[in-house]
Amino acid sequence: EMQLVESGGGLVKPGGSLRLSCAASGFTFSGSSMTWVRQAPGQGLEWVSSINSNSFSIFYAKSVKGRFTISRDNAKKSLSLQMDSLRAEDTAVYYCAKEGRALGAFDLWGQGTVVTVSS
Amino acid sequence: QSVLTQPPSASGTPGQGVSISCSGGSSNIGRNSLNWYQRLPGTAPKLLIFGDNQRPSGVPDRFSGSKSGTSASLAISGLQSEDEAEYFCAAWDDTLNAVLFGGGTKLTVL
Numbered sequence: 001e002m003q004l005v006e007s008g009g010g011l012v013k014p015g016g017s018l019r020l021s022c023a024a025s026g027f028t029f030s031g032s033s034m035t036w037v038r039q040a041p042g043q044g045l046e047w048v049s050s051i052n053s054n055s056f057s058i059f060y061a062k063s064v065k066g067r068f069t070i071s072r073d074n075a076k077k078s079l080s081l082q083m084d085s086l087r088a089e090d091t092a093v094y095y096c097a098k099e100g101r102a103l104g105a106f107d108l109w110g111q112g113t114v115v116t117v118s119s
Numbered sequence: 120q121s122v123l124t125q126p127p128s129a130s131g132t133p134g135q136g137v138s139i140s141c142s143g144g145s146s147n148i149g150r151n152s153l154n155w156y157q158r159l160p161g162t163a164p165k166l167l168i169f170g171d172n173q174r175p176s177g178v179p180d181r182f183s184g185s186k187s188g189t190s191a192s193l194a195i196s197g198l199q200s201e202d203e204a205e206y207f208c209a210a211w212d213d214t215l216n217a218v219l220f221g222g223g224t225k226l227t228v229l
Binding site: 035037044045046047050059061062095100101102103104105106107109110111112 | 151152154156158163164165166169170173175205207209210211215216217218219220221222223
């Protein structure tokens with residue numbers, strides 16, 4: 001069964017750091033582009049960052065560029081999101097997702113991990 | 120960063136059909152595939168339509184997608200109570216080098 005499991009969420013103070021992880025199983029992780037998407041309370045979905053299969057192409061949303069770093073370890077079938085200089089507006093449920101057969105078509109999602117940035 | 124526009128709400132009665140629109144621009148919908156997601160309360164989003172009008176395996180054919188120029192639509196026929204959810208469109212934007220999501224449309228089945 002294809003599965004994505006996020007971990008690493010929690011409560012952090014403004015200006016702090018957090019590292020999210022996503023463990024993949026049941027599909028060829030090394031051949032898949034991966035993405036982080038978040039949903040703030042009462043808001044819609046917001047794309048955060050994407051990384052292609054060999055880490056050569058990486059993209060960030062303007063709102064997180066320079067503060068967040070996406071990375072992957074194909075040997076460990078793991079995706080990460082290092083989040084630094086966190087702000088209250090980064091409070092959200094963070095999902096990792098696998099890109100499917102079209103750009104922006106994420107055909108497998110994790111259950112999400114909650115990040116709360118508050119003093 | 121969202122420049123895909125959706126109506127905030129839509130509604131219909133069981134058995135009816137409903138359509139949800141998504142409008143964008145030449146750098147996103149006009150140039151790239153449009154995808155639709157369904158988000159049931161308390162669950163992760165689920166891909167409903169990819170590549171403008173393709174259904175992933177397991178998605179009922181009651182759901183269909185279409186696109187013309189810089190606008191797209193998701194049509195749901197034979198509405199069922201379990202279709203009550205939030206629906207999002209998404210597309211890659213060549214200028215921003217980003218995936219854009221629409222603001223979401225909350226569908227109520229009356």
